[in-house]
Amino acid sequence: MDEKLTVRHWCRIASGLVIKDGEVVLHSGGENGVALLAAAYRHLGLNYPKFFKMDALSKAGFVAGEVLLSDEKDRFEPREDRAVVLFSSSGCEADDIHYRETITDGNYYPSPSLFVYTLPNVVTGELAIRNLYRGETSAYVLEKFDAKEIVRLVSEAFVDEKTKSVLAGWIDCPDDGSVDAMVFLAEEGEGEPLKPELLYKLFENK
Amino acid sequence: MENLINDLKLAIIDTLNLDGMTPEDIDDNAPLFGEGGLGLDSIDVLELIVLMEKKYGVKVINPIEGKHIFGSIATMAEYITQHRAK
Numbered sequence: 001m002d003e004k005l006t007v008r009h010w011c012r013i014a015s016g017l018v019i020k021d022g023e024v025v026l027h028s029g030g031e032n033g034v035a036l037l038a039a040a041y042r043h044l045g046l047n048y049p050k051f052f053k054m055d056a057l058s059k060a061g062f063v064a065g066e067v068l069l070s071d072e073k074d075r076f077e078p079r080e081d082r083a084v085v086l087f088s089s090s091g092c093e094a095d096d097i098h099y100r101e102t103i104t105d106g107n108y109y110p111s112p113s114l115f116v117y118t119l120p121n122v123v124t125g126e127l128a129i130r131n132l133y134r135g136e137t138s139a140y141v142l143e144k145f146d147a148k149e150i151v152r153l154v155s156e157a158f159v160d161e162k163t164k165s166v167l168a169g170w171i172d173c174p175d176d177g178s179v180d181a182m183v184f185l186a187e188e189g190e191g192e193p194l195k196p197e198l199l200y201k202l203f204e205n206k
Numbered sequence: 207m208e209n210l211i212n213d214l215k216l217a218i219i220d221t222l223n224l225d226g227m228t229p230e231d232i233d234d235n236a237p238l239f240g241e242g243g244l245g246l247d248s249i250d251v252l253e254l255i256v257l258m259e260k261k262y263g264v265k266v267i268n269p270i271e272g273k274h275i276f277g278s279i280a281t282m283a284e285y286i287t288q289h290r291a292k
Binding site: 038049050053055111116 | 226246250253
């Protein structure tokens, strides 16, 4: 564990809530999953039509990234020093199931637009494309939210000496009606130390 | 034509899995591809070609025509009206 790494900004999306750094950005009236993410997209006044084509996992990553980075200066300047490291339990299983449905009924037509999301790391690519990141990206599938493992793997992302910042966190969408995300920026400098206890505390916000 | 345009928008939303999007979000004349419109790409063209054939019985035979046909919802509807078999 790198003792210098801290978390200054974070975003939590779960249970009809979108929270940034402890402040409620959106409290949706009973909506969750894809409906909550679409409500957040409109609430934030975003204009990125590709959002609607994404599977639930990428939608969650996209909205979490938009909220997390909304105040960042020079946000859309290309950069190689920020990595994207994400974790989930379900991975792209929801999209896998949707895709399978297109190849199992009598009207067989394998959908290309669903197929392109049948990898759990596509969400990291969507974030990198949106924000012009050219650093490392990786996606891990864990059995459950494991803050100790997340801290360990996020810390390892800094080993290459090129990486100065990591957009990291947990994004899980087991089906279109569920979203559970907690993303954060890990960097050196001001902020709370990047420790499992902190991530568990942030994860409790819902 | 208005009914066809709305029908077409619903079919595109369903076919391309544009979850959370409504027909009102799609401008009849906005470009389907590239910036300023739906942001569709080459993969989506395959879906639209199959959609036109399965739902409206319209085949796009000449690839050169594709650029115009898939320019917007309005141009798609116009082509379907002129060639539809269903």
